[in-house]
Amino acid sequence: MRDPLSPADRAKFIAARGALSLVESGMKLGLGTGSTANWFVRLLGERIRVEGIDVVGVATSSRTADLARKVGIEVMDLDEAGWLDLTVDGADEVDPALNLIKGGGGAHLQEKIVATASDRMVVITDDSKLVPHLGAFPLPVEVIPFGWKATKAIIEELLEQILVGGHAVTPRYAGQEMFRTDEGNYILDLHLRQIGDPHRLSPLLNQVAGVVENGLFLGVADQVMVGYSSGEVHQMSDGGAMQPAPILDDIDELAFLMNLVDEQKV
């Protein structure tokens, strides 16, 4: 039978399934944002439906909160939850030291707060996001709207001082309007090609007045689940070592996916 998922979605789906095996009843979970994290949220809803496990979720965006409630996950805010057992989220780039670029969906501020308020952060990704060095993906920086052009100019000057040319800073748009984060802020995308020293760049960016948070997640992720379109999933640990990950077999995958197809979600 033809797979209802495209190869790209199969890889994201299987990474999310790999992380599902880390969830235990009683956990407080951070729920990431983006197409890969959405698979995890849908699968978690299915596990709650089938097994009746008792978990609560803290969403990293209003989009994720809406989806989580829809699939039957109890959603709390972070202050109510206090501290989280596990956060599962996607990424735009992952290097062998498990450093990340996030914020392609513009949610990296809440994502970073939630991930760092968790005992463990597990990244779910397809293999296309694995890179030897961060920086080919534009680095998102959330800035407050007040004086954002001045903030942008200072970031450009900073990049000029610490990088060897060839970079650009572009405001993110959603159609004709500037993209707004859940906090009402703007995103500047830094086109850097390669980030030589992310540990140096991250605090420098965050020191600029008007910058709220950048999308570098350094030393935040504990583990990475890498999904492949072949249906395999591997766990990557710090240093880039890979080993096959277990998959829970208590979800009727075909029925779950066909249901989404019927609802035209796939």
Ligand SMILES: O=C(CO)[C@H](O)[C@H](O)COP(=O)(O)O
């Ligand atoms: O950081 C994010 C949102 O701010 C996402 O996790 C990242 O953009 C990956 O998204 P996707 O799973 O859709 O490729």
